Amino acid sequence: MKTLVRWSVRLYPAAWRARYGAEMEALLEDVSPAGGDLWDVVRGGLFMQMANLSFWKILTGCTLAGVLAAGIWSATLPKRYVSKAVVRVGGDPPSLNRLQAAQMATLSRASLAEIIRRPNLNLYSSERKKLPLDDVIEEMRTRDLRIRQVDGTTLAMEFASENPGTAQATVRALVGRLMELNAAGGGAAPMAVVRPASLPPRPEGPDRRRVMGSGLGAGLVLGLVCGAIWSLRRRKERWNLGRIAGFAVAGMALGVMVALLIPSEFVSTAVLRTADGSKLQSAVAQALSDDSLAAIIRQEGLFSRELRRNGMSEVTGKMRSQFISVQVAPAGPAAALTVSFRYSDRQAAQRVTRELVKRLVGPQTGNEVVDAASNPWAPIYPNRMLIAILGTVLGILLGLGASRFRRPKLATA
Amino acid sequence: MSDPTVLVLASLAEGEKHGYAMMEDIQRFAGVRLGPGTLYGAITRLEERGWIRALESGDRRRPYAITGAGKQYLEEQLTTLDQVVKTAMRRLRPA
Numbered sequence: 001m002k003t004l005v006r007w008s009v010r011l012y013p014a015a016w017r018a019r020y021g022a023e024m025e026a027l028l029e030d031v032s033p034a035g036g037d038l039w040d041v042v043r044g045g046l047f048m049q050m051a052n053l054s055f056w057k058i059l060t061g062c063t064l065a066g067v068l069a070a071g072i073w074s075a076t077l078p079k080r081y082v083s084k085a086v087v088r089v090g091g092d093p094p095s096l097n098r099l100q101a102a103q104m105a106t107l108s109r110a111s112l113a114e115i116i117r118r119p120n121l122n123l124y125s126s127e128r129k130k131l132p133l134d135d136v137i138e139e140m141r142t143r144d145l146r147i148r149q150v151d152g153t154t155l156a157m158e159f160a161s162e163n164p165g166t167a168q169a170t171v172r173a174l175v176g177r178l179m180e181l182n183a184a185g186g187g188a189a190p191m192a193v194v195r196p197a198s199l200p201p202r203p204e205g206p207d208r209r210r211v212m213g214s215g216l217g218a219g220l221v222l223g224l225v226c227g228a229i230w231s232l233r234r235r236k237e238r239w240n241l242g243r244i245a246g247f248a249v250a251g252m253a254l255g256v257m258v259a260l261l262i263p264s265e266f267v268s269t270a271v272l273r274t275a276d277g278s279k280l281q282s283a284v285a286q287a288l289s290d291d292s293l294a295a296i297i298r299q300e301g302l303f304s305r306e307l308r309r310n311g312m313s314e315v316t317g318k319m320r321s322q323f324i325s326v327q328v329a330p331a332g333p334a335a336a337l338t339v340s341f342r343y344s345d346r347q348a349a350q351r352v353t354r355e356l357v358k359r360l361v362g363p364q365t366g367n368e369v370v371d372a373a374s375n376p377w378a379p380i381y382p383n384r385m386l387i388a389i390l391g392t393v394l395g396i397l398l399g400l401g402a403s404r405f406r407r408p409k410l411a412t413a
Numbered sequence: 414m415s416d417p418t419v420l421v422l423a424s425l426a427e428g429e430k431h432g433y434a435m436m437e438d439i440q441r442f443a444g445v446r447l448g449p450g451t452l453y454g455a456i457t458r459l460e461e462r463g464w465i466r467a468l469e470s471g472d473r474r475r476p477y478a479i480t481g482a483g484k485q486y487l488e489e490q491l492t493t494l495d496q497v498v499k500t501a502m503r504r505l506r507p508a
Contacts (some may be wrong), residue, residue: 005449020453023432026473027449030433037448044450048457 005033011045013052055231059223066219067212074211079203080160083167085175086195087155089182101273102181103147103155104336106174108271108370111181112137112145115173121166134374145174154194164200171197244399251395252388259387264379266346268353271371272360273336280337283367284326287359290316296355300348324356336370342380350375417447417455418464422479422487425465431474432456459483 006028009021017024031037105111113133116123124136131139146158157174161167175193182191233241274280286292293316297303306315325340339356343349353373361367424430424438432452440446447455456477459465464483468476479487 016457020457022473023475024449024453027432027436027452030474031436031449033449037450040448040450042450044448044454047454 001035001038002028002033005038005041008038008041008045011042012048015052016048053230055227058227058230059220062223062226063216063219066215066217066222068215070212070215070218071208073215074206074208077206077211078162080162080205081164081167081200081202082158082160082204083164083171083197083200084195085157085171085193085197086150087157087175087178088192088194089153089155090190090192101336102178104271105181105273105370106178107141107145107147109134109137110371111177112140115170115177116140118173121169121173123161123166123170147174157197160205168197168199240402243402244396247399247402248392248395251398252392254395255388255391256384258391259382259384262382262387263344265342265344265381266349266376266378267340267342267380268349268373268376269338269340269371270353270357270369270373271336271338272357272367273370274367280328280367283360284328284337287356288320288324288326292359293319296352299355300352302343302348302352346376346379415443415445416490417451418459419487419490420445420447421452421455421459422464422483422490425477425479426484426487429468429476429478431470431472431476433474435477 006025009017009024009028012021012024033041115121116128116133116136124140127136127139144160146156148156150156155178157171157178159167159170159174161170175197179191232244290313294312297307297312297315297319303315303319306318323342325342326337328337337360339353339360341349341352341356343352350373357369357373361369420439420443421435423442424435427438430438432449436447436452456465460467460477462482463480464486465477465479468478470476
């Protein structure tokens with residue numbers, strides 16, 4: 001124990017050891033150190049290190065800690081095997097349009113849900129126990145699945161998984177689905193698999209250098225902030241910490257207030273498919289006509305404030321241009337389209353999208369629903385956390401300014 | 414009363430002492446055993462503030478003595494403590 005306690009004296013700063021080290025050594029020879037003394041010396045050393053911290057020490061420490069934490073974290077990340085396949089479509093540009101429509105349908109919720117649930121794939125089994133299927137699908141779309149057009153006739157498909165066999169089987173399933181959807185409804189584009197789903201021989205991720213780089217950057221920023229705060233604290237005769245904290249709290253409160261005053265906006269989206277793109281334009285025009293939108297506004301009691309100030313035609317025009325989004329991809333003999341409606345009420349957003357879908361789908365139009373109107377759980381706007389953080393940062397900056405350039409007190413007689 | 418700085422000053426008020434002697438003395442009069450880290454943390458702070466000073470010594474066991482400013486600070490602390498003790502005693506034993 002005595003050796004351990006004597007060794008722990010090395011935790012003290014070198015300057016302190018140069019001054020008091022010999023005395024401490026003599027004291028430890030005189031006493032019989034117990035376990036409590038070991039902790040006492042370690043704690044004393046850490047306090048003394050903290051008391052002697054400088055901006056550069058904090059910056060270096062935080063940066064090293066950031067790199068170390070990122071290194072440990074990256075070691076725990078699972079390997080990512082990426083399987084790739086390439087599909088080529090022949091024929092005229094209209095054939096490519098059909099391919100794009102099939103691509104959108106392949107990425108639809110219903111299509112991906114079916115692939116995820118296939119017993120031979122059993123994708124995202126642990127995530128499915130914790131998250132709703134819609135969230136799992138979104139994770140698949142944004143994180144693991146990539147379908148991109150290499151050129152006008154070629155489509156590359158990639159899927160990343162922890163298991164190379166699963167990655168390959170999933171890409172195979174996706175290519176199969178794309179072919180099925182391309183063939184469905186007649187008039188299929190001639191499509192061929194140029195490169196079948198590959199079995200990835202080695203993992204492509206995680207990119208440990210990138211993770212370490214992020215850790216380095218985060219550590220550097222943290223070190224700069226902590227170092228600056230520490231330096232300000234040590235020079236408190238020049239910086240009024242109370243004033244800075246006051247401004248920061250006021251800024252945060254203001255940010256939170258502003259964030260709460262801004263109404264939330266929710267977006268509900270639906271995906272449709274049409275076998276006959278020629279009828280699509282007229283169906284969209286009819287669904288978004290003044291009469292159609294006015295009927296929806298009256299039925300759902302939307303835009304009551306705007307209606308008090310403006311006429312119905314102006315409100316329907318605004319609804320069409322600012323609140324409804326219809327994206328057709330692409331025009332041609334077959335097409336897919338997404339319909340979205342943005343509104344401050346979550347349920348109203350879904351009901352209106354449903355209503356628009358009802359107007360777009362019908363026996364005469366030839367359109368069918370791929371994904372029904374989604375129920376938006378989280379608002380897309382505003383980002384309240386970001387506004388509160390910006391308010392706090394602005395408050396700190398104002399506090400620094402107010403503290404640094406405050407008027408000097410007049411000397412009293 | 415467990416503030417190490419006051420305990421060290423109180424120990425040195427009797428006369429100059431090195432670290433181990435201070436530990437022993439404090440344990441005797443206050444019943445508190447200061448660990449080596451706590452004792453030297455207090456000695457460092459007191460010396461920085463000019464309330465104690467290190468004396469010349471050929472031995473590694475360097476003795477310390479209380480300064481005038483240290484005595485004044487200790488008196489202030491003890492006066493405050495005395496008031497607290499008297500008030501508390503009075504309240505515990507009302508006439």
